[in-house]
Amino acid sequence: MKCVRSVGCVSELGVGTFGAGGDFWTERPEEDYLWISALRRALELGIKVVDTSELYGRGRAEMLVGIAGAGFDDLLIVTKVQPPRFTADEVAGRLYASRERLKRFPTVVMNHWIPADSDICDVVQSLEAAVAKGLASYYGLSNVSGRRLEAALTCARRIEPAVVENHYSLIYRRDEIDVLPLVQKLGLLYLAYSPLERGLLSLDPYLASVGARYGKSAAQVALNWLISVPNVVPIVRALRHVEENAAAAGWRLSPQDWEEINKRFIQYRHG
Numbered sequence: 115m116k117c118v119r120s121v122g123c124v125s126e127l128g129v130g131t132f133g134a135g136g137d138f139w140t141e142r143p144e145e146d147y148l149w150i151s152a153l154r155r156a157l158e159l160g161i162k163v164v165d166t167s168e169l170y171g172r173g174r175a176e177m178l179v180g181i182a183g184a185g186f187d188d189l190l191i192v193t194k195v196q197p198p199r200f201t202a203d204e205v206a207g208r209l210y211a212s213r214e215r216l217k218r219f220p221t222v223v224m225n226h227w228i229p230a231d232s233d234i235c236d237v238v239q240s241l242e243a244a245v246a247k248g249l250a251s252y253y254g255l256s257n258v259s260g261r262r263l264e265a266a267l268t269c270a271r272r273i274e275p276a277v278v279e280n281h282y283s284l285i286y287r288r289d290e291i292d293v294l295p296l297v298q299k300l301g302l303l304y305l306a307y308s309p310l311e312r313g314l315l316s317l318d319p320y321l322a323s324v325g326a327r328y329g330k331s332a333a334q335v336a337l338n339w340l341i342s343v344p345n346v347v348p349i350v351r352a353l354r355h356v357e358e359n360a361a362a363a364g365w366r367l368s369p370q371d372w373e374e375i376n377k378r379f380i381q382y383r384h385g
């Protein structure tokens with residue numbers, strides 16, 4: 115389990131759903147059965163954090179999460195909304211639509227991106243209003259820089275953001291500079307998306323050599339390294355690798371191996 119101040123204790127690993135039911139532009143039902151089976155298996159294996167979006171498969175991913183998650187009451191379901199303008203009414207409308215698909219309100223609502231022309235306070239206050247109305251238990255921010263996260267904290271009226279969801283992997287370590295230190299200081303949950311760089315890290319020979327000593331794969335080592343970072347829960351998407359990824363949790367790299375990997379990939383910590 116991973117325990118943080120803002121949301122309490124959650125599973126060490128989460129599942130992503132980009133590609134489930136289609137992509138951003140198209141809805142594709144052909145693989146529904148495969149996605150429902152993969153998601154359900156992940157939940158059975160103890161992965162209780164699920165990341166989705168109203169945009170994935172034009173809402174179909176949320177519907178698949180709703181089906182796969184039936185009977186699981188202990189999930190932390192994150193959904194992301196992206197209205198043309200972040201207002202309390204727009205966000206609320208989108209959450210009622212998400213509830214139809216998910217068969218429950220999400221645990222966490224967040225923005226997908228922060229539109230370049232919008233005020234971060236509009237984003238924060240519209241998400242905060244949704245939580246105040248009981249349409250989600252928490253809100254978070256996705257694709258947020260350290261500067262914007264600091265600004266966001268000054269916008270919140272009564273309820274502070276609880277979760278940050280950003281790109282973080284061994285070869286994308288930008289957030290170690292300013293976002294993660296702030297997240298850790300505040301006790302927020304940090305969801306690391308694309309933790310395997312869409313499968314690329316599973317091919318890394320160095321990670322494979324470390325993993326061989328633990329009976330683990332390169333992908334399991336890459337995920338476990340992130341799990342050892344305070345406040346971080348990697349969200350990994352898998353149709354074919356569900357069992358393997360579930361076994362990336364529940365054990366720890368030795369501090370020496372963690373540090374060796376850290377040094378080996380340190381050049382990717384840059385702005």
Ligand SMILES: NC(=O)c1ccc[n+]([C@@H]2O[C@H](COP(=O)([O-])OP(=O)(O)OC[C@H]3O[C@@H](n4cnc5c(N)ncnc54)[C@H](OP(=O)(O)O)[C@@H]3O)[C@@H](O)[C@H]2O)c1
Nearest residue numbers: 130131132307308309310311312313316333351353354355
């Ligand atoms: N907030 C945002 O803007 C944002 C942006 C990007 C992603 N996300 C979220 O983060 C989730 C994860 O990120 P992602 O989908 O970009 O990339 P990812 O999880 O790093 O990689 C997924 C890809 O890696 C493969 N894979 C998974 N486990 C593997 C393993 N053990 N060995 C080898 N290959 C493996 C998967 O193949 P199989 O399917 O064949 O198993 C899939 O093709 C998304 O699904 C989405 O929910 C959020």
